[in-house]
Amino acid sequence: MEPIWYLYILRCKDNTLYTGITTRVEERLKAHSSGKGAKYTRGRDPLELVYQERCGTHSQALKRELAVKALSREEKERLIAGE
Numbered sequence: 001m002e003p004i005w006y007l008y009i010l011r012c013k014d015n016t017l018y019t020g021i022t023t024r025v026e027e028r029l030k031a032h033s034s035g036k037g038a039k040y041t042r043g044r045d046p047l048e049l050v051y052q053e054r055c056g057t058h059s060q061a062l063k064r065e066l067a068v069k070a071l072s073r074e075e076k077e078r079l080i081a082g083e
Helices: 025-033 058-069 073-081
Strands: 005-011 017-022 048-056
Touching (some): 005 058, 017 025, 017 058, 017 073, 025 048, 048 058
Antiparallel strands (some): 005 017, 005 048
């Protein structure tokens, strides 16, 4: 049985947004916060988890990640706000 994948968005201290996928959101946030996550988030802490979405399979999560990364900043903020 394949694990359930999630899309997540982090807000960095410089107010930029980072989008990623994982099977364990809280563990991934800890990795980012400790400098062991994506290169982009290093030195941009504190990080805040502002959005997560259950995607199902790895393939579905990858497709959703690409779609969210293609959104404008305004569209991402509306997604985070639940609009």
